[in-house]
Amino acid sequence: MPYRSSGPRMGRRQWVRNTLALAASTALPFSAWASGKYPEKPIRLLVGFPPGGGADFVARQLAQHLGQTLNANIVVENKPGANGVIAASEVARAAADGYTLLLGVTASQTISPVLSQKVPYDPLRDFTPICNVGSTPLVLVVNPKLPVKTAKDFVAYVNNSREPVPYGSAGNGNITHMAAELFIQNTGLSNLRHIPYKGSSQVLTDLLGGHVAAYFDTLPSSMPYIQNGQLRALGVSSRERAPSAPDIPTLDEAGISGYNTTTWFGLFAPPKLNVQIVQTLNDATRKSFDGADARKSLTARGVEPILNVPDQFKSEIEAELGRWRAVTAAAKISLD
Template identity: 65%
Template sequence: MTNLVTGLRRLLALCLLGLATEAVCAAGYPDRPIRLVVGFPPGGGADFVARQVAQHLGQSLGVSVVVDNKPGANGTIAAADVARMPADGYTLLLGVSASQSIGPVLMPKLPYDPLRDFTPITQVGFTPLVLVVNPAMPAKTVDDFVKLVNAGNAPVTYGSAGTGNITHMAAELFVQSSGASKLQHIPYKGSSQVITDLIGGHVTAYFDTLPSSLPFIQNQQLRALAITSSERASAAPDIPTMREAGVPGYQATTWFGVLAPSRLSPEVVNRLYEALRSSMGTPEARQAMTSRGVEPVLDTPASFRAELEADIARWREVTRKAKITLD
């Protein structure tokens, strides 16, 4: 027993000094708690996903995974914190589209690069947005809505949860994809006031996250015209996609993914990916996600990186055409 303890201590010392191979160090991973940083406060959608990941990943790995909420600046504060941590697998990020795709495009002076400074592990899920309008509006379809927008002399207003927010970017992409050129942006400081003003008729439309708007859609306070994902949502299968509604190629979601600092060893990447794939892929875990309007994904690290690259390119082009910047 004494020899075993001595050997483990020597192995740990070698790992800390960087003198052991990555494979040997990874063989003992993990042997202490893991910190999962999320850039939003407790109680919201990102926090919910983070806690699902922490629970199931911790059970699979046999260690505690502790959620660390670092809210602010649409998740970019948390991303910057993780980017400068050691690449040892003990600090992870619950990344979102705002911090990894949109923020870096809108704020080129951020202290991290979303591709250079992170190792993608897996995208765990995404939430579609939904184009909602006040039921008093005569438009019943997306085509009706576009025609109504372009027919009037005065601009038709839409609300967003803030300039550069996914609710703003999804609308800008819609303008560019559908030709609804007379839509006028009204930025708010958060989603709840947009919903209040939309129900009250003070703005005409809103691209809200599906979980946020679904209760208002179900009680007929809002009318849903289309969702923004490439396929219909399991939580609202009666709502057509934008592509089905006549806007080809349109896709805008807010996604959640696990990332680590750059240069994480392939062995640890694979260990984390396999643990997430097996634990988050159970029927119970998937049901917990879909019940909150989050569609599970669990793609490979390579696929996640490719999706991230495509997402960054999409929003860079949207912001270029719309001339949006936060710097």
């Protein structure tokens, strides 16, 4: 015998109302989470370089201001190595829940992937771009004891040296290395010797000690040493002078015609992050640096805020990948 309810018959309209109510109650956790419940626990922000460098500086400013906007605790974790690839690899494999983020940089996202087939991620497929926080020029700095005052003096010094002149970088394939390679391509120098380190702070220690002669550092990293006279700045790598350091000429102005490159710092999440969390993070990042004081926390150290939307950031990454493929091919550089 077929089953029959012993209660009153449910009308079609009531059945529809009950079904819609059930669907609404089932969707409630997701809707609440997407509309303001995120974040509900601390967020990890991985940075692939040691404390003291430009990426670490931007990561800590971002953690502070974004944390205030989201009313969340954002914990910066330094996981240095392989030009940021170690930290980026961990984020690429992490759960796409918004609680593991990356402060990615030019080196980890657009240079290393074109230098080595061993990089364990695809820079486009394996990340969710959130926002390009800002960019900065690099600056050619030397020990003040070096007998040069300008970039052209430095070129002449290198050409006249009997021994190869050592310059430091924060690692093979790092932007500080690639900026030097662009400089070499531009000037035709053949007497510079590359000394790779494991981070900016290590290079600066040896540069201050006179163990290397020069370094293409990020401006936020070198600015304190330039300001107190411990390093001499010969030129910034951008097309225009940095607003935070207007007395430093561009390398183009200093006689290195056509030289131009910058590096950027961007916020990334694991792949396939929910679009509403992406929007929350992007909105909050941009809002975090709306105020004059927050923006000054970046610009005072040479980082110019960009703060774009995810689609714009993705397009920039695609263009950068094409550019560095061409540069590394011309320089015949590979990490494999």
